[in-house]
Amino acid sequence: MKNRSLMLATALLLLPAANVLAADDADVSGSLELGIRAVDDQDNSAKYQEYRDIDDGLFGNLNLNYFKGSYYFGVDGKNIGLDDQSYLFKGGSYGQFDYSIFYDEIPHNLSFGAKSLYSGIGTDMLTINVDPDNEAAWNSFDYSVDRKKYGAEVGASFGSPFFVDVGVSREEKDGLKPLGTGSFSGQVEMPEPVDYETDDLNIAGGFGSTEIMFKVTGMISSFDNNNKSISWTNPFTSATEINTLPPDNDYGKIGANLTWRNLPMMSALLVNGSYSNITNDFSINELNMAAPTGLNQTAFDGDISYSTFSASLVSRPMDQLDTRLFYSYLDKENDSSIIQYTGGSNASHLFDYSKHNLGFDANYNLARHTKLGAGYEFKDVDRNNRHDAETSTDNVLFVKAKNTSLDFMTVKASYTFLDRDADESHDLTGVSITDAEYIAQFVQRFDATTKQKNEIKLALEFYPVKNLDFGLEYAYVNNDYDDVTLGRTEDEGHELYLDFMWRAAQILQVSGFAGYEKYEADSNHYNYQAGAGTPPQTADPTIDDGNPSSYLWTQSLDDDFWTIGLMGQMPLMKDRLRLSLSWQYQQSDGETDFTTEGTSALLPIDEAEDYYITTVEAKALYAVTEKLDMILGYIYEDVEYEDLQYLGYEYQPSGSILTGAYADHDYETHLGYLTVRYKF
Amino acid sequence: MRRKFLTRLSLSLAVFVLLFMGIDQFDRPITLTQAHAAAMDDMGAVCADCHEDLSPAFAQSYHGRAWTGMNSSSTCQSCHGSADKHIDDPSRETIVSYNKDGGRSTEELNKQCLNCHVATSMLSYWEVGAHSRNDVACASCHTIHTSRSSVDQLSVCFTCHRSKRGEISKRSHHPVQEGKVQCSDCHNPHGTQSTHGMINAENVNQLCYQCHADKRGPYVYEHPPVEENCAICHAPHGSRHAKLLTEKVPNLCQDCHDWSRHPGTPYDGKTGFTGSSPSNRFFGRSCLNCHGAIHGSTSFENHAFTR
Numbered sequence: 001m002k003n004r005s006l007m008l009a010t011a012l013l014l015l016p017a018a019n020v021l022a023a024d025d026a027d028v029s030g031s032l033e034l035g036i037r038a039v040d041d042q043d044n045s046a047k048y049q050e051y052r053d054i055d056d057g058l059f060g061n062l063n064l065n066y067f068k069g070s071y072y073f074g075v076d077g078k079n080i081g082l083d084d085q086s087y088l089f090k091g092g093s094y095g096q097f098d099y100s101i102f103y104d105e106i107p108h109n110l111s112f113g114a115k116s117l118y119s120g121i122g123t124d125m126l127t128i129n130v131d132p133d134n135e136a137a138w139n140s141f142d143y144s145v146d147r148k149k150y151g152a153e154v155g156a157s158f159g160s161p162f163f164v165d166v167g168v169s170r171e172e173k174d175g176l177k178p179l180g181t182g183s184f185s186g187q188v189e190m191p192e193p194v195d196y197e198t199d200d201l202n203i204a205g206g207f208g209s210t211e212i213m214f215k216v217t218g219m220i221s222s223f224d225n226n227n228k229s230i231s232w233t234n235p236f237t238s239a240t241e242i243n244t245l246p247p248d249n250d251y252g253k254i255g256a257n258l259t260w261r262n263l264p265m266m267s268a269l270l271v272n273g274s275y276s277n278i279t280n281d282f283s284i285n286e287l288n289m290a291a292p293t294g295l296n297q298t299a300f301d302g303d304i305s306y307s308t309f310s311a312s313l314v315s316r317p318m319d320q321l322d323t324r325l326f327y328s329y330l331d332k333e334n335d336s337s338i339i340q341y342t343g344g345s346n347a348s349h350l351f352d353y354s355k356h357n358l359g360f361d362a363n364y365n366l367a368r369h370t371k372l373g374a375g376y377e378f379k380d381v382d383r384n385n386r387h388d389a390e391t392s393t394d395n396v397l398f399v400k401a402k403n404t405s406l407d408f409m410t411v412k413a414s415y416t417f418l419d420r421d422a423d424e425s426h427d428l429t430g431v432s433i434t435d436a437e438y439i440a441q442f443v444q445r446f447d448a449t450t451k452q453k454n455e456i457k458l459a460l461e462f463y464p465v466k467n468l469d470f471g472l473e474y475a476y477v478n479n480d481y482d483d484v485t486l487g488r489t490e491d492e493g494h495e496l497y498l499d500f501m502w503r504a505a506q507i508l509q510v511s512g513f514a515g516y517e518k519y520e521a522d523s524n525h526y527n528y529q530a531g532a533g534t535p536p537q538t539a540d541p542t543i544d545d546g547n548p549s550s551y552l553w554t555q556s557l558d559d560d561f562w563t564i565g566l567m568g569q570m571p572l573m574k575d576r577l578r579l580s581l582s583w584q585y586q587q588s589d590g591e592t593d594f595t596t597e598g599t600s601a602l603l604p605i606d607e608a609e610d611y612y613i614t615t616v617e618a619k620a621l622y623a624v625t626e627k628l629d630m631i632l633g634y635i636y637e638d639v640e641y642e643d644l645q646y647l648g649y650e651y652q653p654s655g656s657i658l659t660g661a662y663a664d665h666d667y668e669t670h671l672g673y674l675t676v677r678y679k680f
Numbered sequence: 681m682r683r684k685f686l687t688r689l690s691l692s693l694a695v696f697v698l699l700f701m702g703i704d705q706f707d708r709p710i711t712l713t714q715a716h717a718a719a720m721d722d723m724g725a726v727c728a729d730c731h732e733d734l735s736p737a738f739a740q741s742y743h744g745r746a747w748t749g750m751n752s753s754s755t756c757q758s759c760h761g762s763a764d765k766h767i768d769d770p771s772r773e774t775i776v777s778y779n780k781d782g783g784r785s786t787e788e789l790n791k792q793c794l795n796c797h798v799a800t801s802m803l804s805y806w807e808v809g810a811h812s813r814n815d816v817a818c819a820s821c822h823t824i825h826t827s828r829s830s831v832d833q834l835s836v837c838f839t840c841h842r843s844k845r846g847e848i849s850k851r852s853h854h855p856v857q858e859g860k861v862q863c864s865d866c867h868n869p870h871g872t873q874s875t876h877g878m879i880n881a882e883n884v885n886q887l888c889y890q891c892h893a894d895k896r897g898p899y900v901y902e903h904p905p906v907e908e909n910c911a912i913c914h915a916p917h918g919s920r921h922a923k924l925l926t927e928k929v930p931n932l933c934q935d936c937h938d939w940s941r942h943p944g945t946p947y948d949g950k951t952g953f954t955g956s957s958p959s960n961r962f963f964g965r966s967c968l969n970c971h972g973a974i975h976g977s978t979s980f981e982n983h984a985f986t987r
Contacts, residue, residue, distance in 0.1 A: 051855035070749035182970035223893035246894035302898025436940035497842035515846035530940040603949030648954035
């Protein structure tokens with residue numbers, strides 16, 4: 001609080017500075033806002049403060065704009081002294097150069113009041129110094145990560161067609177987040193220390209005219225994690241174990257793009273190419289790990305590169321027709337070290353892929369302000385070490401239409417069909433039906449497997465009278481995964497959103513929105529333990545192995561989401577007092593249903609991330625003078641959350657040691673505030 | 681840390697005040713030619729005769745200040761076209777009007793803006809972008825006659841992208857409504873070379889890595905969908921599921937992982953903390969209770985992302 005007050009007092013220094021500046025024939029304007037607020041129960045749930053710092057006390061914002069001739073300068077400061085504060089200094093000379101210096105903090109509060117049996121929280125060494133059964137003696141802490149980013153950017157063209165932009169920044173992340181780990185001895189959740197630094201340098205330069213634009217870009221980025229691994233005592237075995245944490249990396253990228261306009265048929269050609277590379281290197285010793293028996297090497301060199309090329313040609317061969325032809329290529333190459341073991345097990349499999357994407361589309365303007373569009377797109381993906389979908393080929397067709405013939409209405413509609421064909425390449429030589437690996441040929445994964453996708457979109461904008469606007473947006477998406485034996489077989493989504501705004505002759509402005517989303521997904525699964533029992537369980541879900549412990553089951557998800565909001569603004573005293581009110585409500589309802597061929601019935605899940613969020617906000621803005629105004633405001637937020645995975649939360653359920661991560665869901669808060677803003 | 685920052689801020693403010701003291705070196709004298717000055721004065725005065733409310737506001741706008749500062753010859757007619765007929769017949773048909781009922785096509789309106797702005801690098805991809813090809817006018821997003829130069833993205837973008845307003849307010853979201861992330865941090869509304877979504881990168885992962893550098897790897901053991909496309913598991917605009925996931929865990933994981941023992945086991949209503957068969961594969965964070973290194977692992981032993 002003391003520091004915050006000091007910083008707000010420092011900000012007040014701007015007022016005399018502004019007066020000094022204004023005396024110099026310059027145009028100086030800005031504002032300084034000071035506020036005080038009171039909030040109850042803000043610490044009950046980290047979710048309330050997830051990305052913000054709201055607690056009792058002072059807060060403030062400042063803004064300053066200076067103009068003199070061609071030169072300008074501005075300062076923006078928000079939430080001064082708080083954990084979500086930000087500052088932006090920017091200036092320049094029109095048509096000559098510009099610059100900015102920025103500082104921004106974002107808190108990410110994950111869970112308050114977590115507790116752990118470990119000592120050394122925040123370090124990379126967790127030990128147990130308490131009786132694990134005595135939860136009262138566990139150490140309390142908050143899961144929270146603070147992000148600070150600061151840097152500067154400069155751009156210059158000095159009135160010429162040539163330009164150059166340079167930017168540098170540093171991002172620091174500091175805090176704790178939950179890390180889960182486990183083995184067959186038991187499962188442990190622990191606080192993982194976050195202590196990251198990322199330094200970026202961006203450079204761009206080029207030439208721009210009405211006909212030709214050429215730009216070269218470069219980026220260097222370095223990520224450092226000050227904790228390479230974490231050592232922890234396994235409470236189930238008392239052994240010291242090691243978990244690895246995100247690795248350091250160096251990222252570099254160069255790119256170039258060319259835009260060439262005014263070509264025949266009113267065409268423009270755009271060509272773009274880039275190359276980027278991510279590298280790192282570390283040894284097993286740096287991770288404080290012992291070399292396992294049979295390991296082929298104890299050092300790792302990471303090396304992943306992306307090469308991209310794309311080109312687009314847009315044309316207008318006729319007044320009514322515009323076209324686009326495009327091609328893009330992306331190649332991800334992974335040249336990192338391959339870890340192998342004597343005997344062949346445990347080897348790492350480096351994943352990389354290449355993509356080609358080619359398409360053509362056209363829009364044609366018909367009579368009566370109707371525009372028709374259609375297009376075709378072909379995509380081919382070739383993957384390494386993805387045996388369930390080594391290649392996939394997409395053929396996409398779309399049609400769309402738009403009509404604006406009525407002054408009071410715009411209607412848009414589109415339909416897209418995607419047909420994906422994926423090829424599998426399993427090598428199951430020597431694998432028997434009772435081996436776990438045998439099942440690989442029956443698992444098709446939704447992200448890359450063969451499917452048909454149908455998508456319909458509708459949009460309507462309606463202005464029946466001058467002061468009333470309506471809008472509607474609807475989308476339907478269906479994915480049908482035809483060839484799936486095990487995995488997701490179908491998913492379907494509906495989204496409907498409406499909004500309106502009504503302005504009643506400067507007296508009242510009312511706006512509102514409503515939305516509904518529905519998502520359903522079905523999937524097939526097979527429960528088995530390879531080779532176990534008599535007769536032995538098999539890894540083939542298409543046959544009956546005669547063992548009742550192996551069986552097929554299905555799962556159906558049904559998620560619904562509603563939201564509705566109303567906002568109103570009304571002047572109570574013209575140019576003096578304005579009242580604003582808003583209300584928003586959200587409801588989410590998820591269910592999971594099952595069928596089974598097993599002997600035990602499966603119980604549906606009715607509480608699957610169900611929640612209700614109510615927000616009410618009221619504020620009155622009173623203009624005391626032309627330069628001084630005040631806001632008196634109130635905000636109410638109420639969140640209720642129900643999920644079977646968190647109902648009846650325990651810290652030591654059988655076979656587990658937990659910390660309370662994400663267990664503090666519900667909150668109900670009242671916040672009142674008063675601000676005074678001085679404009680100069 | 682906070683004290684150190686306070687010191688830095690105070691020093692910055694001191695530098696800032698000093699900067700102003702020496703600002704005259706940047707203050708180029710405005711040397712309007714007599715012809716330009718006459719044109720500006722005459723047209724400005726003529727337009728202001730009727731549009732008296734717009735004239736002072738425009739002087740405070742970004743364009744107004746820039747034109748004055750740059751000694752530009754631009755006038756109201758630079759954007760609104762010749763006013764010769766409009767002076768005699770002050771209807772919307774005789775001038776380039778950017779109002780909804782102005783009667784001009786989007787292409788005509790945008791041409792006025794592109795006359796000056798087409799040569800800026802920001803608009804390198806304008807022609808190929810989805811906004812240009814779907815008749816979005818510059819004036820649909822940018823308001824010229826105001827002192828604000830930046831677009832209030834929370835209101836402007838949702839005017840057309842209605843579903844995104846619902847998505848960013850879902851329980852799991854990026855800090856967009858908190859003002860810490862803007863639509864333009866990930867998307868370039870002026871067009872990009874990417875064929876879908878107008879994202880500010882060559883592919884989704886390279887975009888996400890700009891903020892999530894800890895997910896870049898390279899890892900010893902990789903999770904293929906993580907390496908191909910973050911959006912397979914995450915819905916970046918918001919989700920009713922924790923961690924911006926596209927489905928709830930364990931459902932999302934089990935859609936891909938069926939194997940001997942627990943990956944293929946059903947976790948039903950009996951497996952929560954309060955159920956008759958509690959399972960640490962289901963309660964709490966489910967699969968992530970053990971598989972904490974789901975984005976990749978640098979362990980030299982393959983523990984299925986548990987280490």
